[in-house]
Amino acid sequence: MLQHKPYLLMNGIKEIAREFTGNENIFLGIKPYGFHAGNKIPFVVYPLLLCEELEKQNKKARFNFCVFINDWEQTRFDPEKTNWKEFPFNVIPQFTTFQFSKDSAHNVDYWEQIIYSSVYEVKQQFPEISIRCIRNSSMRDIPIMKEVVLKTIKNPDLLGNIMQNLGFPLHKSFPYTYCNPICPKCTSARTEATVVGTDDIRFTCSDCCYHGTYNYHELYYWLYHKILALPRIKYYDIDLCISGLDHYKEKDFDSRYALYQAYNIQMKPTYILYTPALHGLNGLQMGKSRNNYADMPTSKLLEIIKNNPNNYDVYMGR
Ligand SMILES: [Zn+2]
DSSP: OOOOOOEEHHHHHHHHHHHOOSOOEEEEEEOSSOOOHHHHIIIIIHHHHHHHHHHHTTOOOOOEEEEEEOTTSBSOBOTTSOOTTTOTTOOOBSSOBTTTOOOGGGOHHHHHHHHHHHHHHHHHHSTTOEEEEEEGGGGTTSHHHHHHHHHHHHOTHHHHHHHHHTTOOOOTTSOOOSEEEOOTTTOOSOEEEEEETTTEEEEEETTTOOEEEEEGGGOOEEEOHHHHHHHHHHHTTOSEEEEEHHHHHTTHHHHHHHHHHHTTOOOOOOEEEEEOEEEOTTSSBOBTTTTBOOOOOHHHHHHHHHHSTTOSEEETTO
16 A cells, blocks of 8 residues: 655645645544644644645645544543553543533534634635535444444454554553443443444443443444544545644554554555644643643734744744
8 A cells, every 4th residue: 555654844734735736635633622722733724834835836725624523532531441651552431422421511513613613714715625524423324434433343453453563552451442332321432342243233331231232323432533533534535634743753654554454444645744733831732631722813823833834842922
């Protein structure tokens, strides 16, 4: 399978702008529970810069932006079953997914609207681009999603072995699963499941003990983000993914291609463009999960990026 190199920062934007026609499909993905200045870099600033660079080459920006709303991700991992530092891929969700969370901070409709409006700033400057938001839950019945979910339930080692080979140890006696059906009774993502026959799933809920056998299409799922990328890229025929450098440090670039092979999915080569990490006024990387975030007007962020075009780390207020 052909594989592109990773494209980094402003130099990456310039190279991609030379190679693209302006009609490509572009992948952006986010959990629906916040949108801060750090998110605006991949979602607004880099798309603007890519369109700008492309039009400098006398091409027209008509990109199709697919904004994936990751409502199949866990609202949080179980801290007692997860040892981040030593075993970052021994994960298990604690409660449920964003799709089923009742916490008002996790309102998918609300966050989808905020995220869409932000990306819309790109369309205001480049009106021929298109933007659509796609929830993972809306992709359940697509054959490639079904195939990936069933393979992941059957064999969590498809990802586990890849991460081990990349130097991230897995604790074989700690639990690790990367996809569980959601309990239809209590909406817990902590279920134990096996695939029966071609597409039935037998499960037991670890929280309410409800158990049963359901067809694939009667259930919803929790699916780990590294695997969630595959069906989205394949089905929406993605040419370019724009992603934060923290994913690059997690060897996302290498694991992505290894996953295509492990899952036996034929993919065209996709470009991956990595964006810098924004640091807040306290000097630490911005992130909702780090409880360190702020908003900032796009014009100000553009200025910061243009002044530091190839820096891995950029800072608010500099
Ligand atoms: Zn339950």
